[in-house]
Amino acid sequence: MPSVLFYLFSAIMLGFGILVVALRNPVSSALSLAASFLGLAALFVSLGAFFIGVIQVLVYAGAVMVLFLFIIMLLDIQAEQRRKLNLPAVIGGSLLVLVFALQLATVLGDFPAGHRILNAAPLSPTAALEARRAAGTVHASIDQDLAAGKLPDVKLIGETLFSQYNFHLQIIGVLLLVATVGVIVISRREDKTAAPAEPSSPAPTPP
Amino acid sequence: MDWFFIISSGVKIAVITFGIILPLVALSSLAERKVSAFIQDRIGPNRVGIPMTLLGGKKDIAFFGLVQPLADGLKFILKEDFTPKHVRKFYFWLAPALVLVPALLTVGVIPFGSTLKLLGHHVPLVIADLNIGPLFVFAISSLGVYGIVLAGWASNSKYPFLGGVRSSSQMISYEIALGLSVIPVLMIFQELNLGAIVRFQDKNGWLLLPLWGDGLSLQRWLLLVPLAISFVVFTVSIFAETNRMPFDLPECETELVAGYHTEYSSMKFALFFLGEYAAMIVGSGLIVTLFLGGWSIPFGDKIGLGFEAAQNTWWVGLLHLGCFLTKVVAFIFFFMWVRWTLPRFRFDQLMRLGWVFFFEIALFNVFLTALILMLVK
Amino acid sequence: MSYVVERPKLTLAERMYFPSILKGLSITFGHLFRFVTGKGKVTMSYPEEKWDDSLPEHYRGAPTLVTDEHGRERCVACQLCEFICPPRAITILPEPIPAGEAFAKVEKRPKAFEIDMIRCIYCGMCEEVCPEQAIFLRKDYAITGTSRAEMVHDKTRLYQLGGVREGLVNKWNPLK
Numbered sequence: 042m043p044s045v046l047f048y049l050f051s052a053i054m055l056g057f058g059i060l061v062v063a064l065r066n067p068v069s070s071a072l073s074l075a076a077s078f079l080g081l082a083a084l085f086v087s088l089g090a091f092f093i094g095v096i097q098v099l100v101y102a103g104a105v106m107v108l109f110l111f112i113i114m115l116l117d118i119q120a121e122q123r124r125k126l127n128l129p130a131v132i133g134g135s136l137l138v139l140v141f142a143l144q145l146a147t148v149l150g151d152f153p154a155g156h157r158i159l160n161a162a163p164l165s166p167t168a169a170l171e172a173r174r175a176a177g178t179v180h181a182s183i184d185q186d187l188a189a190g191k192l193p194d195v196k197l198i199g200e201t202l203f204s205q206y207n208f209h210l211q212i213i214g215v216l217l218l219v220a221t222v223g224v225i226v227i228s229r230r231e232d233k234t235a236a237p238a239e240p241s242s243p244a245p246t247p248p
Numbered sequence: 249m250d251w252f253f254i255i256s257s258g259v260k261i262a263v264i265t266f267g268i269i270l271p272l273v274a275l276s277s278l279a280e281r282k283v284s285a286f287i288q289d290r291i292g293p294n295r296v297g298i299p300m301t302l303l304g305g306k307k308d309i310a311f312f313g314l315v316q317p318l319a320d321g322l323k324f325i326l327k328e329d330f331t332p333k334h335v336r337k338f339y340f341w342l343a344p345a346l347v348l349v350p351a352l353l354t355v356g357v358i359p360f361g362s363t364l365k366l367l368g369h370h371v372p373l374v375i376a377d378l379n380i381g382p383l384f385v386f387a388i389s390s391l392g393v394y395g396i397v398l399a400g401w402a403s404n405s406k407y408p409f410l411g412g413v414r415s416s417s418q419m420i421s422y423e424i425a426l427g428l429s430v431i432p433v434l435m436i437f438q439e440l441n442l443g444a445i446v447r448f449q450d451k452n453g454w455l456l457l458p459l460w461g462d463g464l465s466l467q468r469w470l471l472l473v474p475l476a477i478s479f480v481v482f483t484v485s486i487f488a489e490t491n492r493m494p495f496d497l498p499e500c501e502t503e504l505v506a507g508y509h510t511e512y513s514s515m516k517f518a519l520f521f522l523g524e525y526a527a528m529i530v531g532s533g534l535i536v537t538l539f540l541g542g543w544s545i546p547f548g549d550k551i552g553l554g555f556e557a558a559q560n561t562w563w564v565g566l567l568h569l570g571c572f573l574t575k576v577v578a579f580i581f582f583f584m585w586v587r588w589t590l591p592r593f594r595f596d597q598l599m600r601l602g603w604v605f606f607f608e609i610a611l612f613n614v615f616l617t618a619l620i621l622m623l624v625k
Numbered sequence: 626m627s628y629v630v631e632r633p634k635l636t637l638a639e640r641m642y643f644p645s646i647l648k649g650l651s652i653t654f655g656h657l658f659r660f661v662t663g664k665g666k667v668t669m670s671y672p673e674e675k676w677d678d679s680l681p682e683h684y685r686g687a688p689t690l691v692t693d694e695h696g697r698e699r700c701v702a703c704q705l706c707e708f709i710c711p712p713r714a715i716t717i718l719p720e721p722i723p724a725g726e727a728f729a730k731v732e733k734r735p736k737a738f739e740i741d742m743i744r745c746i747y748c749g750m751c752e753e754v755c756p757e758q759a760i761f762l763r764k765d766y767a768i769t770g771t772s773r774a775e776m777v778h779d780k781t782r783l784y785q786l787g788g789v790r791e792g793l794v795n796k797w798n799p800l801k
Binding site: 283286287288289290291294585586588589590 | 649650652653656657665667668
């Protein structure tokens with residue numbers, strides 16, 4: 042049963058991924074990308090990674106793609122004209138794809154977890170709990186879930202992010218803040234030269 | 249993965265969707281008109297009843313107009329389903345479904361009751377007991393904006409388009425306030441499973457009514473301050489997300505005719521309508537679950553009507569279901585009450601409120617909650 | 626001449642929105658509460674309850690023709706109302722009264738008198754202008770029909786609506 046769903050969602054993801062490139066209408070492409078994200082999210086969920094799956098939907102399908110769609114609609118981008126095939130570009134592109142596919146295949150071949158079937162090696166929360174106890178990390182809520190045989194993926198991600206990778210998280214936060222401030226500064230400057238100062242007295246209104 | 253689980257899940261999906269949500273949608277469309285009438289000193293729809301005269305009876309049974317939703321539904325089905333010539337057909341047909349489906353999907357994680365003891369099994373009254381409840385609701389409901397945006401774009405005329413554009417920017421803006429305002433709540437629960445959240449409140453007092461269990465501590469009473477802020481921000485954001493009245497700018501009839509569904513008729517329009525009300529019901533359900541104790545009865549744990557009692561007796565489970573529905577209906581009434589009281593905001597006011605006030609307040613609130621949680625044990 | 630409208634300075638409470646929102650909510654809830662407890666005033670349920678009894682004397686309803694106390698139709702087909710009617714709703718076809726009839730002295734009467742109630746604006750000019758006090762606006766307001774032809778009131782319908790009016794009616798009635 043799960044493997045059927047795996048192939049179904051993979052097909053959704055890849056099929057819509059192809060449509061993103063193949064369709065000529067930008068709105069259709071954007072929607073196909075969103076559908077592809079949904080397929081990817083479903084794959085994450087089928088691996089037990091609910092949090093990542095939901096964040097995939099929330100951030101990419103729910104926010105980023107909506108913004109894309111918003112911009113496409115606002116600028117009223119028309120359907121792209123079909124161009125003549127450029128032979129060198131096609132050959133170059135296919136070569137690149139081939140190289141990447143080879144690289145992916147070799148990396149996955151060397152990756153030990155890639156050889157195990159998930160059903161044959163199920164997640165073991167109790168073993169994870171013992172490992173955590175041995176390592177000396179204690180967190181009441183997580184330990185409780187693990188002892189109950191559940192996988193508290195959100196809590197584990199949170200714990201890892203805010204302890205092991207706390208510094209990196211802060212740096213990324215600062216980076217995003219800088220980018221935000223930069224955007225505001227850039228969009229503000231144009232505003233200043235274009236708009237005159239506000240009139241000192243309010244405009245008269247007709248009685 | 250036993251058979252009982254699969255069958256009970258199927259039954260739950262059918263019963264909750266067709267037995268609770270859709271009737272609730274139909275009744276709330278009648279209630280909306282009734283409440284608006286009462287507020288405006290009118291009587292409201294009171295004519296439609298069972299037409300006994302058609303069946304040879306002497307007098308029609310009016311039932312205070314309770315059969316009105318059926319008549320509305322019949323009207324929607326019988327009306328001409330008109331597709332204008334200038335629309336982009338595929339997306340025009342896709343959009344209504346994209347509004348309704350996410351709204352109904354989010355119902356899946358809302359716990360409607362504790363457990364129902366049935367044939368010796370304990371059936372939890374939630375369709376999918378996910379560990380990421382609130383996030384799932386946010387994620388799926390954020391997909392609902394596609395329907396509205398596509399409806400606006402596919403209609404290929406200016407007022408629907410403006411409605412769609414407004415809707416997308418409004419929903420993206422308020423999703424931030426929505427997400428941030430729920431963080432203090434999750435910090436207190438340390439839990440993302442909605443079922444566990446309600447069980448916690450059943451034991452320790454509702455978040456906004458900490459009167460029993462561990463709720464009677466200094467920490468919980470101090471936490472009422474950030475929680476009240478959270479509650480207000482969250483509720484207002486839900487109003488904005490569901491395009492309800494002070495924020496119904498996407499369909500603002502005085503400016504945009506009917507906004508994104510101007511070009512829609514018949515059942516396609518009805519799907520938008522159903523989607524809006526279903527989103528409202530799910531929004532109320534989420535607020536009730538997070539802040540007002542979900543299915544739990546006040547002091548239920550103390551007087552023997554708590555979660556444990558539902559494990560043993562079947563009627564306590566039904567009582568919990570009734571309690572949840574009562575709270576949700578009360579909140580739906582609040583939605584309507586607000587709608588028929590407040591005038592519409594201007595769009596720039598709406599954006600200012602979302603970005604300049606709620607975003608900052610919600611962010612500040614997170615730190616305030618963290619401070620209280622750290623300092624007061 | 627232009628006004629300068631000063632924007633009112635808002636207090637902090639007003640800028641916070643919430644106090645005024647709560648005030649509004651309490652007002653609407655008051656109305657709802659009064660309705661539910663049965664104390665408030667409510668709109669009439671129209672077809673069952675009508676406001677016919679409380680219609681004022683000077684109410685301008687549908688224009689009608691009247692007969693006098695002798696059963697004579699008062700209209701003498703002078704066509705003044707037809708000329709004055711702003712939307713031109715009135716059409717009159719006069720005919721001489723043949724000699725030998727009871728009221729032959731009156732000389733003229735309408736052969737056909739039609740008022741198109743789709744056009745009528747209930748202004749009452751016909752009533753004002755009539756020298757014979759033959760046309761009056763009555764209190765009928767629910768003039769309905771399923772076709773345009775049905776909405777044209779002919780002579781019989783007009784007399785049926787108007788009935789009998791006895792004696793002189795003071796045109797300087799302050800309420801008219």
